[in-house]
Amino acid sequence: MEEGFxxxxxxxxxxxxxxxxxxxxxxxxVKEDLQTVEARQRQLESKVxxxxxxxxxxxxxxxxxxxxxxxxxx
Numbered sequence: 001m002e003e004g005f006x007x008x009x010x011x012x013x014x015x016x017x018x019x020x021x022x023x024x025x026x027x028x029x030v031k032e033d034l035q036t037v038e039a040r041q042r043q044l045e046s047k048v049x050x051x052x053x054x055x056x057x058x059x060x061x062x063x064x065x066x067x068x069x070x071x072x073x074x
Contacts, residue, residue, distance in 0.1 A: 008051050015044050015051075 022037045022044070 012048060012051060015048050019044050 019041055022041050
């Protein structure tokens with residue numbers, strides 16, 4: 001279980017970093033790129049929810065950094 005959690009935590013960290021990169025991205029074509037960024041963020045959040053659901057955590061709505069931190073340490 002401990003090894004599996006380490007792998008999941010590593011994946012969560014990678015996803016969290018990807019979300020952070022998407023948030024600071026400055027699009028050249030604002031409307032189209034913003035939609036792409038939002039779609040990618042939704043995909044990443046979906047992956048996070050799927051990973052967390054394996055630990056019995058049910059997360060709905062937008063995921064915040066605080067929620068990520070709380071979930072990691074509970």
